[in-house]
Amino acid sequence: MKIKEEIRGDVAVLTVSGTLMSGPEVGPFHDHIKKLVADGLSKIVVDFSKVKWFGSSMLGVMTASLSTVRNAGGDLRLTGVTKKIESILIVTQLASVFKIVETIDRAVASYKTQPTSEAK
Amino acid sequence: MNPTVLIVDDEPDILDSLALSLEMDYEVLTATNGLDGLDLLAKHQVALIISDQRMPKMTGVEFLAKAQEVSPNSVCMMLTGFADFDAIIEAVNKGQIYRYISKPWEPADLEIDVRQAIERYEMQSSLTRRMSELQALCEIGATITSVLDSELVIQKILSGIVDTLGFDRAYLMAVDEKDEILRSAGSYGVSGEALTFLNQLEYDLKRDDVGVVLTVKENRPILVEDVDDTHFQLDNEAIMKVGFRSFVTAPLHAGNRRIGVLVADRSGAGERVTEHDQNLLVGFANQAAIALENARLYEEAVEKKRLEEEVGVAAEIQKRLLPTTLPVLDGYEIAAMTRPSRGVSGDYYDVVDMGDGRVWIAVGDVSGKGIPAALTMATLRTLFRAQVEHNLAPADMMKRIGDGLFQATSPEVFATFCFGLLDVATHTFTYVNAGHPYPVLARASGETVELDGVGIPVGMDPMLWHGPYEARQVALASGDVLVIFSDGISEAGASDEDMFGEERILDVVANHREQGALGVQCAVCDAVDVFMKGQPMDDDLTLVALSVK
Numbered sequence: 287m288k289i290k291e292e293i294r295g296d297v298a299v300l301t302v303s304g305t306l307m308s309g310p311e312v313g314p315f316h317d318h319i320k321k322l323v324a325d326g327l328s329k330i331v332v333d334f335s336k337v338k339w340f341g342s343s344m345l346g347v348m349t350a351s352l353s354t355v356r357n358a359g360g361d362l363r364l365t366g367v368t369k370k371i372e373s374i375l376i377v378t379q380l381a382s383v384f385k386i387v388e389t390i391d392r393a394v395a396s397y398k399t400q401p402t403s404e405a406k
Numbered sequence: 407m408n409p410t411v412l413i414v415d416d417e418p419d420i421l422d423s424l425a426l427s428l429e430m431d432y433e434v435l436t437a438t439n440g441l442d443g444l445d446l447l448a449k450h451q452v453a454l455i456i457s458d459q460r461m462p463k464m465t466g467v468e469f470l471a472k473a474q475e476v477s478p479n480s481v482c483m484m485l486t487g488f489a490d491f492d493a494i495i496e497a498v499n500k501g502q503i504y505r506y507i508s509k510p511w512e513p514a515d516l517e518i519d520v521r522q523a524i525e526r527y528e529m530q531s532s533l534t535r536r537m538s539e540l541q542a543l544c545e546i547g548a549t550i551t552s553v554l555d556s557e558l559v560i561q562k563i564l565s566g567i568v569d570t571l572g573f574d575r576a577y578l579m580a581v582d583e584k585d586e587i588l589r590s591a592g593s594y595g596v597s598g599e600a601l602t603f604l605n606q607l608e609y610d611l612k613r614d615d616v617g618v619v620l621t622v623k624e625n626r627p628i629l630v631e632d633v634d635d636t637h638f639q640l641d642n643e644a645i646m647k648v649g650f651r652s653f654v655t656a657p658l659h660a661g662n663r664r665i666g667v668l669v670a671d672r673s674g675a676g677e678r679v680t681e682h683d684q685n686l687l688v689g690f691a692n693q694a695a696i697a698l699e700n701a702r703l704y705e706e707a708v709e710k711k712r713l714e715e716e717v718g719v720a721a722e723i724q725k726r727l728l729p730t731t732l733p734v735l736d737g738y739e740i741a742a743m744t745r746p747s748r749g750v751s752g753d754y755y756d757v758v759d760m761g762d763g764r765v766w767i768a769v770g771d772v773s774g775k776g777i778p779a780a781l782t783m784a785t786l787r788t789l790f791r792a793q794v795e796h797n798l799a800p801a802d803m804m805k806r807i808g809d810g811l812f813q814a815t816s817p818e819v820f821a822t823f824c825f826g827l828l829d830v831a832t833h834t835f836t837y838v839n840a841g842h843p844y845p846v847l848a849r850a851s852g853e854t855v856e857l858d859g860v861g862i863p864v865g866m867d868p869m870l871w872h873g874p875y876e877a878r879q880v881a882l883a884s885g886d887v888l889v890i891f892s893d894g895i896s897e898a899g900a901s902d903e904d905m906f907g908e909e910r911i912l913d914v915v916a917n918h919r920e921q922g923a924l925g926v927q928c929a930v931c932d933a934v935d936v937f938m939k940g941q942p943m944d945d946d947l948t949l950v951a952l953s954v955k
């Protein structure tokens with residue numbers, strides 16, 4: 287997996303790409319998030335526009351990352367989500383747990399109007 | 407030391423005259439007869455033998471024939487008078503004599519002949535030495551590549567460098583690509599403090615200031631004839647502690663893989679390594695690298711086989727965690743199947759007959775694949791079966807299973823899970839769903855229903871979603887078929903553009919509804935097989951069907 291990182295103020299924008307199908311490939315994602323949190327960055331935007339599909343391992347890594355950033359007072363918001371990925375989130379009932387935003391800019395801006403998530 | 411010349415002549419005057427001419431430039435040995443000559447040959451390394459032909463008891467030709475047996479590398483020259491020509495020609499033709507010196511000789515000619523004879527000797531010796539080195543290389547090459555144990559190979563390589571190639575000490579450092587370090591892997595001929603120091607020596611591969619690291623990274627040998635007079639950057643502490651004076655390094659590479667580096671030294675006073683030594687070590691290193699790579703690949707193959715066998719055993723154990731028989735119920739039929747994609751599976755299903763007309767049916771799918779998922783599957787089963795014993799509402803059961811799984815696994819691990827309670831007396835099915843694909847219900851009336859639910863998969867951090875799970879209930883009537891399946895079925899072929907999908911499942915179930923639970927199960931499996939066209943599945947398939955008679 288490749289993670290391209292861009293910091294905009296106090297928001298980290300991560301663009302992921304790669305096959306994202308199995309354990310060894312997706313592990314680095316959560317490690318990356320943990321390092322960002324350790325460096326004081328807990329507001330994350332993850333852009334999936336370069337990814338068509340991912341496996342359950344990636345989903346687990348994303349929810350674990352979400353819990354890591356929320357515990358640090360931040361959030362993890364998704365952009366560039368394809369229909370297929372959205373369907374995974376819907377079937378697993380996680381679509382309401384993650385905030386999905388249309389574009390990266392809007393996702394970054396959403397942290398101003400809604401700095402933290404409201405846990406339901 | 408000057409080369410040695412042996413002169414054999416029964417006439418003392420000739421002997422003295424020749425000796426005088428030669429003793430400035432060479433070590434001269436003299437004998438008055440063949441037997442004494444042979445005696446001296448046995449005790450000294452002689453480059454050139456000059457012999458008279460006409461001698462009592464043993465002629466020159468006879469002597470030289472015997473001399474060649476004792477010292478085959480010595481070059482022979484014969485002193486002749488006019489009458490000896492036949493004998494000389496015979497000896498020359500037999501290849502025993504390099505040249506003849508006719509009496510009386512011109513001192514200038516003699517000097518040239520002797521010098522050329524000595525050169526010839528030195529050339530032949532050098533050739534012979536190289537031949538035996540090549541042979542030694544071949545032999546240790548054969549030895550080390552015939553051994554498949556890594557530790558043993560390293561020892562044979564290092565002892566080969568010292569015992570066969572003639573260096574004083576040998577040392578091997580191996581690359582650890584994961585930690586990016588060059589680490590000590592063995593030595594020979596080293597003892598005491600030097601050994602202790604060498605054993606713990608490691609270098610970061612990012613360094614550019616240490617000879618052995620450069621050898622590995624640049625794939626070229628380094629020759630340090632004298633540590634006090636070299637332009638190479640060396641680790642001075644190592645030089646001092648191990649007592650390196652003159653050494654050579656050779657890289658160990660197999661294809662693209664960097665294996666490590668060999669170091670061989672000459673530590674005796676005044677001894678130095680030469681470029682010839684470097685060539686020798688490099689030649690050997692090529693074989694050594696192959697031997698090391700062979701041993702490593704063999705060990706990997708053995709390990710792989712062992713793991714495959716373990717997975718086989720794990721699969722057998724896991725089979726026993728699934729129901730071996732399904733309950734026979736009045737008015738209902740239950741069928742179930744699971745097909746792991748890789749020996750062991752992350753899918754779980756269960757049918758628990760409480761004995762009082764209530765039967766639990768469950769299907770779960772652990773994230774990931776293979777052995778890790780299979781282990782979590784076992785945990786999920788334990789948690790579910792424990793909850794089944796208490797008399798809690800299904801929604802509460804799911805919450806507790808979720809908390810239990812979260813605590814028992816790492817945060818990235820979760821399972822989608824759907825279970826329900828069939829009440830035979832009331833013909834109802836009360837179910838709860840945690841992120842699992844919605845089960846389908848095909849009614850006798852022709853209606854198809856998706857049994858939806860609310861709730862995230864179990865095993866995720868409870869702080870992400872506070873719940874509650876919501877249990878739902880459906881009433882069952884004669885002819886109805888209910889199917890709970892794992893996403894291995896709905897997502898079959900997902901990597902391509904089209905996947906099997908829930909629609910197809912609904913269709914197949916509805917079309918085969920009248921065949922009952924087992925019929926529907928087979929129909930769905932067949933449909934998936936047809937859809938997949940023989941391509942391997944990359945997820946586990948699981949299905950439980952319940953039909954009302």
